[in-house]
Amino acid sequence: MDENEKAQIWKDYSLEHWNDWKWQIKNRITDTEQLSKIVHLKKEEKEDIEKCLQKFKMAITPYYAALIDDSNPDCPIRKQAIPSAKELIIDPCEREDPLCEEKYSPVPGLVHRYPDRVLLVLTHKCSMYCRHCTRRRLVGCEDYSISDKRLEAALEYIRKNTVIRDVLLSGGDPLVMPDARLEGIIKKVREIPHVEIIRIGTRTPVVLPMRITDELLNMLKKYHPLWINTHFNHPKEITKESSEACRKIVDAGIPLGNQSVLLRGVNDDTEILKALFLKLVSIRVRPYYLYQCDVSQGIGHFRTKVSKGMEMLKSIRGNITGFAVPEYVIDAPGGGGKTPVNRDYIVDMTEEGVTLRNFEGKIFYYPNPKE
Numbered sequence: 342m343d344e345n346e347k348a349q350i351w352k353d354y355s356l357e358h359w360n361d362w363k364w365q366i367k368n369r370i371t372d373t374e375q376l377s378k379i380v381h382l383k384k385e386e387k388e389d390i391e392k393c394l395q396k397f398k399m400a401i402t403p404y405y406a407a408l409i410d411d412s413n414p415d416c417p418i419r420k421q422a423i424p425s426a427k428e429l430i431i432d433p434c435e436r437e438d439p440l441c442e443e444k445y446s447p448v449p450g451l452v453h454r455y456p457d458r459v460l461l462v463l464t465h466k467c468s469m470y471c472r473h474c475t476r477r478r479l480v481g482c483e484d485y486s487i488s489d490k491r492l493e494a495a496l497e498y499i500r501k502n503t504v505i506r507d508v509l510l511s512g513g514d515p516l517v518m519p520d521a522r523l524e525g526i527i528k529k530v531r532e533i534p535h536v537e538i539i540r541i542g543t544r545t546p547v548v549l550p551m552r553i554t555d556e557l558l559n560m561l562k563k564y565h566p567l568w569i570n571t572h573f574n575h576p577k578e579i580t581k582e583s584s585e586a587c588r589k590i591v592d593a594g595i596p597l598g599n600q601s602v603l604l605r606g607v608n609d610d611t612e613i614l615k616a617l618f619l620k621l622v623s624i625r626v627r628p629y630y631l632y633q634c635d636v637s638q639g640i641g642h643f644r645t646k647v648s649k650g651m652e653m654l655k656s657i658r659g660n661i662t663g664f665a666v667p668e669y670v671i672d673a674p675g676g677g678g679k680t681p682v683n684r685d686y687i688v689d690m691t692e693e694g695v696t697l698r699n700f701e702g703k704i705f706y707y708p709n710p711k712e
């Protein structure tokens with residue numbers, strides 16, 4: 342999208358506004374009226390999207406929307422950002438909370454699933470609502486940010502449990518919060534002596550790269566060792582702007598990893614995945630995990646068979662730099678935790694699904710999507 346097109350869509354468009362993350366958030370596309378200025382929508386499509394919006398929110402940053410190729414109905418950016426009627430088709434095997442995060446939550450907002458680390462949900466907001474979001478039961482449903490009271494209860498739990506050496510700040514997307522609020526939280530986590538590392542999980546570099554400001558990084562780097570994992574799914578997302586955001590993060594001494602989700606019709610193709618992994622290492626982002634898509638409600642159309650992922654990774658591994666290849670994992674439905682898809686963990690595999698033994702020796706089952 343060029344400057345003229347942008348100026349036609351956003352009345353107060355200027356390069357300065359465009360590069361201001363608060364302007365980007367304020368101007369997010371949230372209804373079909375605005376959306377039809379970006380992409381050509383047929384009447385039926387508009388109706389389908391409106392039906393979806395009654396159940397799941399839409400929000401697309403102008404930056405991310407501008408990456409959509411309107412001439413391509415299969416555009417991978419479009420599929421991740423624009424609702425589809427398929428979201429309303431729910432298979433009986435799909436669940437609201439496939440990872441059983443509620444069950445592993447000792448205090449509200451905190452998930453303690455693995456022995457040495459916890460996940461702290463700071464907000465349910467994101468700058469862009471991914472259509473494939475696994476936490477969609479929460480994300481984009483209510484405008485939640487952690488209260489001081491809840492935060493204190495979570496911190497108290499971490500203080501008491503001295504086995505916790507790794508705190509993962511997640512959401513939603515923690516980087517939609519203002520710097521001062523974020524710093525207030527990180528500072529308190531950092532004060533806990535047994536917390537060795539702090540991590541942030543964020544899609545901001547991909548969908549709102551202008552949020553990665555010098556001020557933010559100067560704040561974050563006071564709290565090292567701090568790691569960030571982001572979420573690129575397609576090589577088209579690696580733009581000048583997102584590369585620059587990643588460069589700044591890495592230059593601040595923050596190791597930057599990437600967690601992709603294997604998504605049918607978006608990146609379930611060997612050449613696309615290979616290009617993604619190679620581009621990521623060239624911008625100094627380490628591919629960390631490739632997730633099998635969860636059995637969350639309304640995202641079934643994005644799921645692939647597990648054998649497909651295995652075949653693709655097999656043909657990539659060895660042919661490119663070792664550290665460009667992420668670990669392929671299934672977050673085992675029923676709360677089994679992240680389980681590598683390989684012979685040590687697969688107990689049985691049929692056309693219908695995969696039986697896995699998790700890190701605790703317990704058995705879980707991932708159903709393949711039905712053709």
Ligand SMILES: *Cc1c(COP(=O)(O)O)cnc(C)c1O
Pocket residue numbers: 452453454455458459460509679
């Ligand atoms: C993914 C996740 C973590 C972090 O797991 P790693 O394998 O160490 O990246 C921690 N807690 C929960 C609940 C998670 O889902």
Ligand code: SF4
Pocket residue numbers: 466467469470471473474475476480512513514543544
């Ligand atoms: S950024 Fe993450 S939490 Fe937010 S909508 Fe996307 S997948 Fe869900």
